[in-house]
Amino acid sequence: MNKATVYTSMMLGLCALAWAPAAQAQVVELIIPQVGVTFTSYSGDLIDSDTGVGFEAGGKIRAGSRFFVEAGFFWSTASADVTDLDGNATTDGLRIQDISIPVVIGYKIIKSRPAAFRIFAGVVPSFPTSVSDNDLGIVKEDLNGTLWAGRAGLGVDLVILSIDAGYDFGLGDIFAVSFDSVKRNEWFIDLGLRFGF
Helix, strand or coil: CCHHHHHHHHHHHHHHHHHHHHHHCCCEEEEEEEEEEEEEEEEECCEEECCEEEEEEEEEEEEECCEEEEEEEEEEEEEEEEEECCCCCCEEEEEEEEEECCEEEEEEEEECCCEEEEEEEEEEEEEEEEECCCCCCCCHHHECCCEEEEEEEEEEEECCEEEEEEEEEECCCCECCCCCCEEEEEEEEEEEECEEC
């Protein structure tokens, strides 16, 4: 059983544990459209990269009170300048567009008005949809169909605003071919609006 499968199984179990107290208490459900910026880098044996700036847009649903569960759907572009260390040391911008479905559990460490502060952790499966033209010769078919990352972060709810900041750390290789042991790591900052229903 690989690391991504183990991590996903653990998070599903933790989500079930977090949902139990939320179901017994008064459940607050929110829908939160968000936009944000990402700061992406790649680590591996045969490549090097600078941190590049990308963006994401989408939304998430939050259920729970003190303990909560969130599930989201985002379209994102991850960009970074990558150097191929195998061969001619070619450097070019690598831009990957994908759809991600983050699932996290969290806890409100300070629950008050007008602000509440949260911590959260979870898993983020991403599904590449396209790769921009590049001199590295990397195309969408070189990528694994699902890119796995773990997520940890902090958030604040301020009146109707939701602000999240965190780190996604690669759990598995992103390339199916061409490179060995390459992981994608990403910082993110998201801003959204909270709507109850």
